[in-house]
Structures are given as C-alpha cells and as structure tokens.
Amino acid sequence: EDKVVQSPLSLVVHEGDTVTLNCSYEVTNFRSLLWYKQEKKAPTFLFMLTSSGIEKKSGRLSSILDKKELSSILNITATQTGDSAIYLCAVGVGTASKLTFGTGTRLQVTL
Amino acid sequence: NAGVTQTPKFRILKIGQSMTLQCTQDMNHNYMYWYRQDPGMGLKLIYYSVGAGITDKGEVPNGYNVSRSTTEDFPLRLELAAPSQTSVYFCASSPREGYTFGSGTRLTVV
Numbered sequence: 001e002d003k004v005v006q007s008p009l010s011l012v013v014h015e016g017d018t019v020t021l022n023c024s025y026e027v028t029n030f031r032s033l034l035w036y037k038q039e040k041k042a043p044t045f046l047f048m049l050t051s052s053g054i055e056k057k058s059g060r061l062s063s064i065l066d067k068k069e070l071s072s073i074l075n076i077t078a079t080q081t082g083d084s085a086i087y088l089c090a091v092g093v094g095t096a097s098k099l100t101f102g103t104g105t106r107l108q109v110t111l
Numbered sequence: 112n113a114g115v116t117q118t119p120k121f122r123i124l125k126i127g128q129s130m131t132l133q134c135t136q137d138m139n140h141n142y143m144y145w146y147r148q149d150p151g152m153g154l155k156l157i158y159y160s161v162g163a164g165i166t167d168k169g170e171v172p173n174g175y176n177v178s179r180s181t182t183e184d185f186p187l188r189l190e191l192a193a194p195s196q197t198s199v200y201f202c203a204s205s206p207r208e209g210y211t212f213g214s215g216t217r218l219t220v221v
Contacts, residue, residue, distance in 0.1 A: 004153070034209070042201060042212035043154075088153060097142055097205055098169065101153030 002027040006089050006102035013109055017079050021105045023089030024071040032092040033065055033072050034099065039085045046074070046087075079109045113137050117202050117213035124192040124220045132187040132216050134202035142205040143185040144169075145177065147198040148215075154201060160185055192220045 003026045013019055025033070032050045036043035047056040049065035049072060056063050060077045076083055086106050090099040118133045136143065141162045146154035156169030160179040174196055176188040185204075189196060197220045203210040 041214050043210075044212075045209060048209055090154075097207060098144070098156055098159060099154075099210065101146075101155070103151065103153045 002091070002093055002100040004089055004091050004100050004102040006087075006105050008105060009103070010106040011108070013079055013107070015079060015081060015109055015111055017109075018075065018077045019079060019107065021074040021076075021087050021089075021107070022071065023073070023102055024069075025089075025091045025100075026070065027091050027093050027100060029093050030067075030091060031094070031097065034090045034092065035063055035072075035074050036088040036090065037085045038088055038104070043088055076107075079107075081109050081111065083107060084109045115202055115204050115211050115213035117200075117216050119216060120214065121217045122219070124189075124218065126192060126194065126220060128192050129188070129190050130192070130218075132189075132200055132202070132218075134185045134187070134213060135183050136185075136202075136204040136211070137183065138204060138206070138211065139182060140204035140206050140211075141182070142207070143179065144203045144205070144210070145175070145185070145187045146201045146203065147171065148201065149198050157187065157200075189218075194220050196220050 007022045035046040047063045054065040063074045065072045086104040088104045089102040115136045144159045145157040158177040160166045200216045202213040
C-alpha cells in the first residue's frame with residue numbers, strides 16, 4: 001500500500017521565522033511529488049518535483065526532492081501570517097497520475 | 112475561465128437518501144478524480160477516470176458510483192447515504208500532471 005507521511009503534524013511559529021516541513025513516501029511507480037497549500041477550501045498548487053526537477057523555488061518558498069531518501073522538504077523563509085494553512089504533500093503514482101496524499105502539516109504563524 | 116466547478120457547495124442528507132455531486136471542467140482535461148477529505152486527514156481517492164467512458168476505483172470506492180459520459184462531466188453518486196460518508200468532497204482534473212481542484216462539497220449525513 002502506498003504511503004505518504006508528513007511531519008510535524010502541526011507547528012506554531014512567529015512571523016519572520018523560517019520553517020521546514022517534511023514529507024517521506026513509500027510508493028510503487030513514483031512519478032512526481034507535489035506540495036499544496038490548503039486554507040479554507042480547495043488545495044492550491046505550490047510545486048511539483050520529479051526525477052528531472054528535484055529543486056523548485058518561488059519567492060520565500062522552496063522545495064527539494066531527495067529520491068535516494070524518498071523524501072522531500074518544503075522551506076518557508078521569513079514567514080508571514082498569510083502563510084498559516086495546512087500544507088499537503090502528495091505523490092503521483094502510476095500512469096493515471098493518481099495522487100496519494102499525506103495528512104498534512106498545519107502551520108500557524110503568529111504575530 | 113471556470114476551471115473545475117462543483118455543485119452543490121453544501122448538503123445535508125438523511126441516512127438512506129441518495130444524491131449526486133456534480134463536477135464539470137472546461138479545460139478539456141482527460142483525467143478526472145474524486146477525493147474525500149475527513150477532518151484532520153489527507154485526501155483519499157474515491158474514483159478516477161482517464162477519459163470519457165473509462166472509470167476505475169480508487170482507495171475508498173465503497174458506497175459510491177461514478178460515470179463519465181463526456182470529457183467535461185464526472186458526477187459522483189451516493190446511493191444509500193451513511194454517516195460515514197460525512198466529509199468534504201473534492202473533484203479534480205488534470206491534463207497529465209498537476210491537478211486543478213474544485214472548491215469542494217461539504218456533505219453531512221444525519
């Protein structure tokens with residue numbers, strides 16, 4: 001059974017801190033690893049990492065895929081209150097691009 | 112550009128009732144998916160489709176049915192609602208990699 005594990009489950013930081021969220025996976029037929037941000041409603045896409053693109057960066061967010069360790073990290077620098085959300089890691093498997101999700105990390109950024 | 116549209120946004124069902132959650136996408140994506148998200152949990156795949164006329168079960172298909180008669184539409188049917196089906200349901204579509212999610216349907220079965 002495919003499995004995606006995220007840690008920590010929840011995190012409270014002060015505005016301006018840097019945070020690192022972790023994702024590890026055990027799946028068959030790995031295609032990609034994706035990070036999503038979920039606030040009140042639907043997940044919104046952040047990054048997709050594949051064997052040919054193991055590092056992505058967008059503003060204060062960056063992510064790295066370690067295919068040897070079967071894991072990924074999502075870094076957020078200089079956090080802001082607007083970063084408060086659940087961050088979901090998902091792994092794409094098989095030819096139909098099905099996603100297996102982790103349970104998410106709930107991040108709260110306080111003033 | 113509408114993207115993925117789900118209706119209704121909220122619904123309360125009584126045990127044993129049936130209903131259809133509608134999902135429509137206007138991006139001409141071949142792949143479509145239905146996920147459910149329970150509180151504090153990640154999303155779990157119910158059913159998916161790789162094209163019109165083709166559907167397959169995901170991780171938690173029991174109690175649900177789907178059809179895909181057109182590329183645009185992928186409705187999810189609950190035949191005999193049970194309290195365990197209380198959840199938030201997300202429809203998504205994909206051209207190949209990377210999903211676009213609908214805004215979700217919050218379903219409560221009482």
